[in-house]
Protein backbone atom coordinates (compact mmCIF):
# COMPACT_ATOMS: atom_id res chain seq x y z
CA UNK A 335 0.00 0.00 0.00
CA UNK A 336 1.35 3.35 -0.98
CA UNK A 337 0.77 6.81 0.39
CA UNK A 338 0.80 9.04 -2.64
CA UNK A 339 2.85 12.22 -2.70
CA UNK A 340 -0.19 14.34 -3.43
CA UNK A 341 -1.88 13.10 -0.22
CA UNK A 342 1.07 14.39 1.80
CA UNK A 343 1.07 17.61 -0.19
CA UNK A 344 -2.63 18.18 0.40
CA UNK A 345 -2.27 17.45 4.11
CA UNK A 346 0.70 19.80 4.39
CA UNK A 347 -1.14 22.56 2.54
CA UNK A 348 -4.07 22.33 4.91
CA UNK A 349 -1.82 22.49 7.96
CA UNK A 350 0.65 25.04 6.55
CA UNK A 351 -0.67 28.32 7.92
CA UNK A 352 -0.93 27.17 11.52
CA UNK A 353 2.44 25.45 11.31
CA UNK A 354 4.16 28.47 9.79
CA UNK A 355 2.93 30.72 12.59
CA UNK A 356 4.17 28.36 15.31
CA UNK A 357 7.46 27.69 13.56
CA UNK A 358 8.33 31.35 12.94
CA UNK A 359 7.57 32.26 16.52
CA UNK A 360 10.05 29.66 17.74
CA UNK A 361 12.67 29.98 14.98
CA UNK A 362 13.39 33.57 16.02
CA UNK A 363 14.64 32.34 19.39
CA UNK A 364 16.80 29.48 18.08
CA UNK A 365 20.41 30.29 17.18
CA UNK A 366 21.49 28.80 13.83
CA UNK A 367 18.08 27.35 13.23
CA UNK A 368 18.87 26.07 9.72
CA UNK A 369 21.79 23.98 10.89
CA UNK A 370 19.68 22.56 13.73
CA UNK A 371 16.92 21.72 11.25
CA UNK A 372 19.41 19.96 9.00
CA UNK A 373 20.53 17.81 11.93
CA UNK A 374 16.91 16.85 12.51
CA UNK A 375 16.41 16.07 8.82
CA UNK A 376 19.47 13.82 8.81
CA UNK A 377 18.69 11.93 12.00
CA UNK A 378 17.19 8.49 11.30
CA UNK A 379 15.90 5.77 13.59
CA UNK A 380 15.71 2.11 12.57
CA UNK A 381 12.45 0.24 13.01
CA UNK A 382 12.53 -3.30 14.41
CA UNK A 383 10.67 -5.83 12.30
CA UNK A 384 9.13 -7.30 15.44
CA UNK A 385 7.38 -4.06 16.43
CA UNK A 386 5.17 -4.04 13.34
CA UNK A 387 2.68 -6.43 14.87
CA UNK A 388 0.95 -6.23 18.22
CA UNK A 389 3.22 -7.99 20.63
CA UNK A 390 1.98 -10.17 23.33
CA UNK A 391 2.27 -10.58 26.99
CA UNK A 392 2.76 -14.06 28.34
CA UNK A 393 -0.98 -14.06 28.88
CA UNK A 394 -2.60 -13.01 25.67
CA UNK A 395 -2.30 -11.42 22.31
CA UNK A 396 -4.88 -9.13 20.78
CA UNK A 397 -4.11 -8.43 17.17
CA UNK A 398 -5.69 -5.41 15.59
CA UNK A 399 -5.58 -7.04 12.15
CA UNK A 400 -3.87 -6.01 8.94
CA UNK A 401 -0.46 -6.89 10.34
CA UNK A 402 2.35 -7.78 7.93
CA UNK A 403 2.20 -11.45 6.92
CA UNK A 404 5.66 -11.62 5.41
CA UNK A 405 9.02 -9.93 5.53
CA UNK A 406 8.08 -8.06 2.37
CA UNK A 407 4.99 -6.65 4.08
CA UNK A 408 7.09 -5.64 7.09
CA UNK A 409 9.32 -3.66 4.76
CA UNK A 410 6.25 -2.09 3.20
CA UNK A 411 5.11 -1.05 6.67
CA UNK A 412 8.44 0.58 7.46
CA UNK A 413 8.18 2.23 4.03
CA UNK A 414 4.81 3.67 5.10
CA UNK A 415 6.36 5.10 8.25
CA UNK A 416 9.28 6.58 6.36
CA UNK A 417 7.00 8.11 3.73
CA UNK A 418 5.09 9.86 6.51
CA UNK A 419 7.96 10.97 8.76
CA UNK A 420 11.13 10.75 6.62
CA UNK A 421 12.97 9.63 9.78
CA UNK A 422 12.72 5.83 9.67
CA UNK A 423 15.00 4.88 6.80
CA UNK A 424 16.10 1.47 8.06
CA UNK A 425 14.74 -1.80 9.33
CA UNK A 426 16.33 -4.06 11.92
CA UNK A 427 15.67 -7.77 11.36
CA UNK A 428 15.51 -10.63 13.82
CA UNK A 429 16.58 -14.08 12.68
CA UNK A 430 14.77 -16.51 12.48
CA UNK A 431 11.65 -14.41 12.90
CA UNK A 432 12.55 -12.89 9.53
CA UNK A 433 14.21 -15.27 7.11
CA UNK A 434 15.07 -13.50 3.86
CA UNK A 435 14.27 -15.83 0.98
CA UNK A 436 15.80 -13.64 -1.69
CA UNK A 437 18.17 -10.98 -0.40
CA UNK A 438 18.40 -9.27 -3.78
CA UNK A 439 14.67 -8.79 -4.17
CA UNK A 440 14.31 -7.68 -0.53
CA UNK A 441 17.05 -5.12 -0.99
CA UNK A 442 15.36 -3.88 -4.13
CA UNK A 443 12.01 -3.62 -2.36
CA UNK A 444 13.59 -1.74 0.55
CA UNK A 445 15.38 0.61 -1.86
CA UNK A 446 12.05 1.50 -3.48
CA UNK A 447 11.06 3.03 -0.14
CA UNK A 448 14.51 4.57 0.49
CA UNK A 449 15.23 1.97 3.19
CA UNK A 450 18.27 -0.06 4.11
CA UNK A 451 18.98 -2.84 6.62
CA UNK A 452 20.32 -1.87 10.01
CA UNK A 453 21.55 -4.20 12.79
CA UNK A 454 20.80 -7.91 12.44
CA UNK A 455 19.57 -9.56 15.64
CA UNK A 456 20.31 -13.18 16.44
CA UNK A 457 18.04 -15.34 18.53
CA UNK A 458 19.38 -18.01 20.86
CA UNK A 459 16.69 -17.46 23.46
CA UNK A 460 14.07 -19.66 21.83
CA UNK A 461 14.26 -23.19 20.51
CA UNK A 462 13.40 -23.59 16.86
CA UNK A 463 11.62 -26.73 15.60
CA UNK A 464 14.48 -28.12 13.52
CA UNK A 465 17.17 -27.37 16.09
CA UNK A 466 19.36 -30.20 17.48
CA UNK A 467 20.03 -28.79 20.96
CA UNK A 468 17.92 -26.82 23.43
CA UNK A 469 18.73 -23.39 24.86
CA UNK A 470 16.85 -24.17 28.06
CA UNK A 471 20.05 -23.72 30.06
CA UNK A 472 21.62 -21.02 27.95
CA UNK A 473 23.35 -20.71 24.62
CA UNK A 474 26.81 -19.11 24.43
CA UNK A 475 27.36 -19.89 28.14
CA UNK A 476 26.06 -23.47 27.99
CA UNK A 477 27.94 -26.22 29.85
CA UNK A 478 27.69 -28.42 26.72
CA UNK A 479 30.09 -27.44 23.95
CA UNK A 480 27.70 -28.73 21.30
CA UNK A 481 25.04 -26.23 22.39
CA UNK A 482 27.56 -23.41 22.37
CA UNK A 483 28.67 -24.42 18.89
CA UNK A 484 25.10 -24.42 17.62
CA UNK A 485 24.58 -20.90 19.03
CA UNK A 486 27.87 -19.67 17.56
CA UNK A 487 26.93 -21.05 14.15
CA UNK A 488 23.54 -19.38 14.34
CA UNK A 489 25.19 -16.00 14.95
CA UNK A 490 27.54 -16.56 12.02
CA UNK A 491 24.57 -17.44 9.85
CA UNK A 492 22.92 -14.17 10.90
CA UNK A 493 26.04 -12.28 9.82
CA UNK A 494 25.81 -14.00 6.42
CA UNK A 495 22.18 -12.96 5.98
CA UNK A 496 23.17 -9.44 6.99
CA UNK A 497 26.01 -9.35 4.47
CA UNK A 498 23.62 -10.23 1.67
CA UNK A 499 21.28 -7.47 2.78
CA UNK A 500 23.95 -4.81 3.16
CA UNK A 501 23.82 -4.59 6.96
CA UNK A 502 27.03 -4.12 8.95
CA UNK A 503 26.05 -4.75 12.57
CA UNK A 504 25.29 -7.90 14.53
CA UNK A 505 23.32 -7.39 17.75
CA UNK A 506 23.66 -10.15 20.30
CA UNK A 507 21.27 -10.37 23.19
CA UNK A 508 21.51 -13.45 25.37
CA UNK A 509 18.85 -14.77 27.70
CA UNK A 510 21.66 -16.78 29.31
CA UNK A 511 21.72 -16.73 33.07
CA UNK A 512 20.22 -18.70 35.94
CA UNK A 513 16.97 -18.73 37.80
CA UNK A 514 18.17 -20.14 41.11
CA UNK A 515 21.19 -19.67 43.36
CA UNK A 516 23.71 -22.41 42.84
CA UNK A 517 22.49 -23.23 39.32
CA UNK A 518 25.44 -21.57 37.62
CA UNK A 519 29.13 -21.01 38.13
CA UNK A 520 29.23 -17.29 37.29
CA UNK A 521 32.90 -17.27 36.33
CA UNK A 522 32.61 -20.26 34.03
CA UNK A 523 29.43 -18.90 32.44
CA UNK A 524 31.13 -15.56 31.74
CA UNK A 525 34.27 -17.24 30.41
CA UNK A 526 32.33 -19.56 28.11
CA UNK A 527 30.29 -16.63 26.85
CA UNK A 528 33.48 -14.71 26.11
CA UNK A 529 35.03 -17.63 24.24
CA UNK A 530 31.86 -18.16 22.20
CA UNK A 531 31.70 -14.46 21.39
CA UNK A 532 35.36 -14.60 20.32
CA UNK A 533 34.46 -17.21 17.72
CA UNK A 534 31.61 -15.05 16.44
CA UNK A 535 33.88 -12.02 16.45
CA UNK A 536 36.42 -13.90 14.34
CA UNK A 537 33.74 -14.39 11.68
CA UNK A 538 32.83 -10.68 11.63
CA UNK A 539 33.64 -8.98 8.31
CA UNK A 540 36.17 -6.14 8.50
CA UNK A 541 33.67 -3.32 8.26
CA UNK A 542 31.17 -4.83 10.71
CA UNK A 543 30.49 -4.11 14.37
CA UNK A 544 29.05 -6.39 17.01
CA UNK A 545 26.80 -4.95 19.72
CA UNK A 546 26.56 -6.77 23.05
CA UNK A 547 23.20 -5.98 24.62
CA UNK A 548 22.86 -6.33 28.38
CA UNK A 549 19.75 -6.89 30.45
CA UNK A 550 19.34 -7.08 34.20
CA UNK A 551 16.76 -9.86 34.38
CA UNK A 552 14.16 -11.86 32.43
CA UNK A 553 13.74 -14.58 31.35
CA UNK A 554 16.15 -15.63 34.08
CA UNK A 555 15.35 -14.16 37.46
CA UNK A 556 18.38 -14.85 39.59
CA UNK A 557 21.31 -13.94 37.33
CA UNK A 558 21.87 -12.82 33.78
CA UNK A 559 25.31 -13.49 32.38
CA UNK A 560 25.41 -10.21 30.46
CA UNK A 561 23.37 -8.43 33.10
CA UNK A 562 24.66 -4.89 33.09
CA UNK A 563 26.83 -2.46 31.18
CA UNK A 564 29.93 -3.56 33.11
CA UNK A 565 29.64 -7.14 31.91
CA UNK A 566 28.93 -6.01 28.37
CA UNK A 567 31.78 -3.49 28.50
CA UNK A 568 34.38 -6.02 29.65
CA UNK A 569 33.27 -8.47 26.97
CA UNK A 570 33.38 -5.75 24.29
CA UNK A 571 36.80 -4.64 25.47
CA UNK A 572 38.21 -8.15 25.42
CA UNK A 573 36.74 -8.84 21.99
CA UNK A 574 38.32 -5.83 20.31
CA UNK A 575 37.70 -2.60 18.45
CA UNK A 576 34.70 -3.85 16.48
CA UNK A 577 32.75 -4.75 19.63
CA UNK A 578 30.52 -2.29 21.48
CA UNK A 579 27.88 -2.15 24.17
CA UNK A 580 24.24 -1.73 23.22
CA UNK A 581 21.99 0.13 25.63
CA UNK A 582 18.35 -0.95 25.66
CA UNK A 583 16.59 1.63 27.82
CA UNK A 584 14.35 -1.01 29.41
CA UNK A 585 17.12 -3.32 30.54
CA UNK A 586 18.16 -1.65 33.80
CA UNK A 587 17.21 -2.09 37.40
CA UNK A 588 14.69 0.55 38.52
CA UNK A 589 16.02 4.11 38.84
CA UNK A 590 19.37 3.35 37.18
CA UNK A 591 21.06 6.51 35.95
CA UNK A 592 21.06 5.57 32.28
CA UNK A 593 22.37 8.95 31.13
CA UNK A 594 25.48 8.48 33.23
CA UNK A 595 26.03 4.98 31.84
CA UNK A 596 25.69 6.41 28.33
CA UNK A 597 28.13 9.24 29.04
CA UNK A 598 30.77 6.83 30.33
CA UNK A 599 30.44 4.29 27.56
CA UNK A 600 30.72 7.12 25.06
CA UNK A 601 33.78 8.44 26.84
CA UNK A 602 35.40 5.00 26.67
CA UNK A 603 34.60 4.67 22.95
CA UNK A 604 32.45 1.61 23.62
CA UNK A 605 28.92 2.88 23.11
CA UNK A 606 27.52 1.07 20.08
CA UNK A 607 23.92 2.13 19.98
CA UNK A 608 20.45 2.03 21.42
CA UNK A 609 17.27 0.11 21.67
CA UNK A 610 14.78 2.87 22.46
CA UNK A 611 11.65 2.17 24.46
CA UNK A 612 10.27 3.25 27.80
CA UNK A 613 9.44 1.49 31.02
CA UNK A 614 7.96 1.98 34.42
CA UNK A 615 8.77 -1.37 36.01
CA UNK A 616 11.10 -3.59 34.00
CA UNK A 617 11.61 -4.43 30.36
CA UNK A 618 8.16 -3.05 29.61
CA UNK A 619 8.92 -2.22 25.96
CA UNK A 620 6.50 0.70 26.07
CA UNK A 621 6.53 3.54 23.56
CA UNK A 622 9.66 5.66 23.80
CA UNK A 623 8.92 8.86 25.68
CA UNK A 624 5.59 7.66 27.05
CA UNK A 625 6.70 7.27 30.67
CA UNK A 626 9.83 9.30 31.26
CA UNK A 627 10.53 11.84 28.52
CA UNK A 628 12.83 13.84 30.80
CA UNK A 629 15.16 10.86 31.11
CA UNK A 630 15.16 10.53 27.33
CA UNK A 631 16.12 14.19 27.03
CA UNK A 632 18.91 13.78 29.61
CA UNK A 633 20.26 10.83 27.63
CA UNK A 634 20.26 12.88 24.43
CA UNK A 635 21.89 15.74 26.26
CA UNK A 636 24.81 13.44 27.15
CA UNK A 637 24.88 12.09 23.61
CA UNK A 638 24.99 15.46 21.89
CA UNK A 639 27.58 16.88 24.26
CA UNK A 640 29.71 13.72 24.29
CA UNK A 641 29.52 13.05 20.56
CA UNK A 642 30.38 16.66 19.72
CA UNK A 643 33.29 16.58 22.16
CA UNK A 644 34.61 13.44 20.45
CA UNK A 645 33.95 14.75 16.95
CA UNK A 646 31.45 11.97 16.24
CA UNK A 647 28.83 11.99 13.52
CA UNK A 648 25.37 12.11 15.10
CA UNK A 649 23.82 9.99 12.37
CA UNK A 650 26.28 7.26 11.54
CA UNK A 651 28.58 6.75 14.51
CA UNK A 652 25.97 5.09 16.73
CA UNK A 653 23.14 2.65 16.04
CA UNK A 654 19.72 4.19 16.66
CA UNK A 655 16.99 1.62 16.91
CA UNK A 656 13.61 1.22 18.51
CA UNK A 657 12.83 -1.95 20.43
CA UNK A 658 9.24 -1.93 21.55
CA UNK A 659 6.30 -4.24 21.46
CA UNK A 660 2.96 -4.09 23.13
CA UNK A 661 -0.55 -5.20 23.20
CA UNK A 662 -2.96 -2.35 22.94
CA UNK A 663 -1.98 0.25 20.33
CA UNK A 664 -1.84 0.14 16.56
CA UNK A 665 1.83 -0.76 15.99
CA UNK A 666 2.32 1.75 13.19
CA UNK A 667 0.75 4.60 15.15
CA UNK A 668 2.89 3.60 18.09
CA UNK A 669 6.07 3.73 16.01
CA UNK A 670 5.16 7.17 14.65
CA UNK A 671 4.82 8.33 18.26
CA UNK A 672 8.15 6.74 19.23
CA UNK A 673 10.10 8.33 16.39
CA UNK A 674 8.50 11.69 17.18
CA UNK A 675 9.45 11.37 20.87
CA UNK A 676 13.06 10.55 19.97
CA UNK A 677 13.31 13.50 17.61
CA UNK A 678 11.80 15.81 20.20
CA UNK A 679 14.37 14.72 22.79
CA UNK A 680 17.16 15.15 20.24
CA UNK A 681 15.92 18.63 19.26
CA UNK A 682 15.70 19.66 22.91
CA UNK A 683 19.24 18.42 23.52
CA UNK A 684 20.44 20.42 20.51
CA UNK A 685 18.92 23.50 22.13
CA UNK A 686 20.94 23.14 25.34
CA UNK A 687 23.38 25.99 25.74
CA UNK A 688 26.37 23.69 26.24
CA UNK A 689 28.86 26.47 26.80
CA UNK A 690 26.76 28.10 29.53
CA UNK A 691 26.09 24.68 31.08
CA UNK A 692 29.78 23.87 31.24
CA UNK A 693 30.52 27.23 32.81
CA UNK A 694 27.84 26.66 35.43
CA UNK A 695 29.27 23.20 36.08
CA UNK A 696 32.82 24.53 36.47
CA UNK A 697 31.57 27.16 38.90
CA UNK A 698 29.43 24.69 40.80
CA UNK A 699 26.42 26.82 40.04
CA UNK A 700 23.95 24.03 40.55
CA UNK A 701 20.84 26.17 40.24
CA UNK A 702 21.94 27.65 36.93
CA UNK A 703 22.93 24.24 35.55
CA UNK A 704 19.43 22.97 36.24
CA UNK A 705 17.88 26.12 34.74
CA UNK A 706 19.88 25.71 31.54
CA UNK A 707 18.83 22.10 31.09
CA UNK A 708 15.21 22.73 31.87
CA UNK A 709 15.07 25.80 29.66
CA UNK A 710 15.78 23.48 26.73
CA UNK A 711 13.57 20.66 27.98
CA UNK A 712 10.59 22.94 28.53
CA UNK A 713 10.78 24.44 25.06
CA UNK A 714 8.04 23.09 22.84
CA UNK A 715 10.21 21.98 19.94
CA UNK A 716 7.44 20.26 18.00
CA UNK A 717 7.34 23.03 15.36
CA UNK A 718 11.06 22.45 14.71
CA UNK A 719 10.59 18.71 14.32
CA UNK A 720 7.59 19.32 12.03
CA UNK A 721 9.51 21.86 9.94
CA UNK A 722 12.39 19.39 9.52
CA UNK A 723 9.90 16.77 8.39
CA UNK A 724 8.37 19.21 5.94
CA UNK A 725 11.78 20.08 4.49
CA UNK A 726 12.52 16.35 4.11
CA UNK A 727 9.29 15.78 2.18
CA UNK A 728 7.28 14.18 4.99
CA UNK A 729 3.96 15.03 6.56
CA UNK A 730 3.54 17.88 9.03
CA UNK A 731 1.40 15.65 11.25
CA UNK A 732 2.12 12.00 10.40
CA UNK A 733 -0.25 10.47 12.91
CA UNK A 734 -3.08 12.73 11.85
CA UNK A 735 -2.52 11.86 8.19
CA UNK A 736 -2.24 8.13 9.01
CA UNK A 737 -5.70 8.32 10.56
CA UNK A 738 -7.33 10.54 7.98
CA UNK A 739 -6.12 8.27 5.17
CA UNK A 740 -7.50 5.28 7.12
CA UNK A 741 -4.23 3.44 6.57
CA UNK A 742 -5.00 0.65 9.01
CA UNK A 743 -8.44 0.01 7.51
CA UNK A 744 -6.84 -0.26 4.12
CA UNK A 745 -4.24 -2.70 5.46
CA UNK A 746 -6.94 -4.81 7.10
CA UNK A 747 -8.80 -4.96 3.79
CA UNK A 748 -5.65 -5.90 1.94
CA UNK A 749 -4.20 -8.41 4.42
CA UNK A 750 -7.19 -9.56 6.39
CA UNK A 751 -8.52 -8.98 9.89
CA UNK A 752 -6.72 -12.07 11.15
CA UNK A 753 -3.28 -11.17 9.78
CA UNK A 754 -0.78 -11.49 12.62
CA UNK A 755 2.94 -10.68 12.31
CA UNK A 756 5.69 -13.06 13.35
CA UNK A 757 7.80 -12.00 16.30
CA UNK A 758 7.43 -11.67 20.03
Ligand code: LRH
Pocket residue numbers: 384455507547549582609617657758
Ligand atom coordinates in the same frame (compact mmCIF):
# COMPACT_ATOMS: atom_id res chain seq x y z
C1 LRH B 1 15.40 -8.65 24.92
C2 LRH B 1 15.35 -7.72 23.74
C3 LRH B 1 16.46 -7.99 22.73
C4 LRH B 1 15.74 -8.90 21.76
C5 LRH B 1 14.41 -8.18 21.68
C6 LRH B 1 13.31 -8.92 21.00
O1 LRH B 1 14.54 -8.25 25.93
O2 LRH B 1 15.38 -6.40 24.15
O3 LRH B 1 16.87 -6.83 22.09
O4 LRH B 1 16.39 -9.03 20.55
O5 LRH B 1 14.14 -7.91 23.03
Ligand code: MN
Pocket residue numbers: 507547582609657
Ligand atom coordinates in the same frame (compact mmCIF):
# COMPACT_ATOMS: atom_id res chain seq x y z
MN1 MN C 1 16.48 -4.86 23.07
Ligand code: MN
Pocket residue numbers: 582584585617657
Ligand atom coordinates in the same frame (compact mmCIF):
# COMPACT_ATOMS: atom_id res chain seq x y z
MN1 MN D 1 14.19 -6.08 25.91
